[in-house]
Amino acid sequence: MTESEIETAAQLLAEARRSGVLIDALPVVPSSVAEAHAIQDRVAALIGQQVGGFKIGGAPGEPTRGLIFAPMIRPSPAQMSDAEVPHLGVEGEIAFRFTRDLPAADRPYTRGQVAQSVAVSPAIEIVSGRYRDPRGRPGLEQLADCTINGGLVFGEEIADWSHLDLPNLRITMLVNGEQVFQKRGGHPTGDPLAAAVTLANMLPDGVKAGQIVTTGSWTGMDFLKPDDHCLVRFDGLGEAEVVFDG
Template sequence: MTEPEIETAADILAEARRGGTQIEALPVTPSSVAEAHEIQDRVAARVGQPIGAFKAGAPPEGEPTRGLIEARMVRSSPAHMSVAEVPHLGVEGEVAFRFTRDLPARSVPYTRDEVAKAVAVLPVIEVVSSRFRNPLSRPKMEQLADCGINAGLVTGPELADWSHLDLPNLQMTFIVNGETQIARKGGHPTDDPIAGAVALVNMMRDGVKAGQIVTTGSWTGLPFFKPGDRCTVRFEGLGEAEVVFDG
């Protein structure tokens, strides 16, 4: 993308966020993760909302990615979110980490051990919605430019000392309107939740701040719901997060 094309994409997505409107597509699709991240950052600067959390992906083969989540859209469980806020009503049950101290940017990458010592762990629901009218029909790089089609985060209770937990093999239960939809051991897409937190810290040009949260990949797939639905994700030994979608 050219500089004017990046600027135009940021303008379009920022206006959609401010106005609560939806668009069909970007005029030009980003050709790289770096371009999509740059659009995210420029949208955030235009909208002016503090960033309270991130989503991060760290595929074993492939480039790490991240998406910014506005602090106003981080809610404590049990939470209510309206169709006006999150019109697509997508849900991903995840394990997330809250940074307990600042990890400033530096030239030497942070190690897994350093990051693990600087986070608490918590169950979350990532609420998926988008500025695109049909987000899953858009190319992956357009979705990434729109913060990975993230809309919000619902947070459960956090655990400061989680060294006894076998995070990749937690028993996970996903409940919708009181009925269990999924019950299984494990389910993280890479079997390595902390890798997303490590990747995020080393991606951020300005580092991360104490209190910010990173969520690290769906254990439940990406189902979509309707107004009135109640969704709960529960991790044995960790706790649960719940969201209700209001009309």
Template structure:
């Protein structure tokens, strides 16, 4: 993408966010993770909403990625979200981390131990929706430019001392309208939730701030629901997060 194409993509996505109108796709697909991240950052400036959280991916092989989540779309559980806000109604049950101290940008990468000491842990539901009509049909880098097709975050209770938890092996239960859809031990896509927080701390050019949250990968896949549905994810020893989609 040229500089002009990056700027045009950011303008299109910003307008879609502000108007609530969905688009078919971008005129040009980003050719790198860095370009997709640059589009996200420009959209955030154009829209002018504070960023309170991130989604982060840290594949064992591959480039780490992140998506910005607006503060206004972070809700405490039990939460209600309107279909008008999140029209695709996708849900991902996840383990997230809240930074309890600033981790400013620096040349030396932060270690796992440093990041682990700087975060509390909490259960969350990432609500998935997009500025695209059919988001899963778009190229992965277009989805990433649209903040990883994130729409919001529902946060459960926070645990400051989580050293006794074996996070990759937590017992997870996912229920919809009172019916258990998934019940198993483990299920994080890389079996390493904290890796996403480490990756984020080392990706952000301006560092991360105390109070910001990073969610680190779905334990439930990505099911889509309908107005009126109530979705709950529960992690043994950690707690639960719940969202209801209002029509």
């Protein structure tokens, strides 16, 4: 993509965020992770909102990150409207909040260093994009739209979580009080902390205390309706819940 094409894509996505009017597609699909990230960064500058968190994805060797803007990161129990997140997708996840700055360094941060720099909490990622059919768009086009993230709801955090066997926790998801998912384990990589390590080592300016990284869906993706209530519970960790106002 040219710089002009990146700017045009960012303008379209930024306006969709401001107005709530969804778009069909970008005029040009990014051809690389770097281009998709550049579009995200330009959107952040255009809408002027603080980046409060990230979602991590991608194959080994080329990690990706989706920006999560601070106004859409909310403590549980949370409310979100279908005007804010029209697709109403939910995923049960574990999130980490950085408790101290990890600035860019000459050598990669180790797993132990990152583990000592984060608190953990249950979370619900809200999936909602700026495209009318976000999951129907190519992967790099989804990435340009912050990997179609709509927001994040986080539960009460645990600062000293060394006693928790995070990959093997039991997770339960309830929608309107009915159990729709339960399983022991189920993180997509089997290693939630790896996402925090990846983030700490991929950002040019490092991470800042207070920023959150959500680490991948344990439950798959469910699409709900206005007025639905979703609760995610990790045994030994806690709960997060969100209500979608119609």
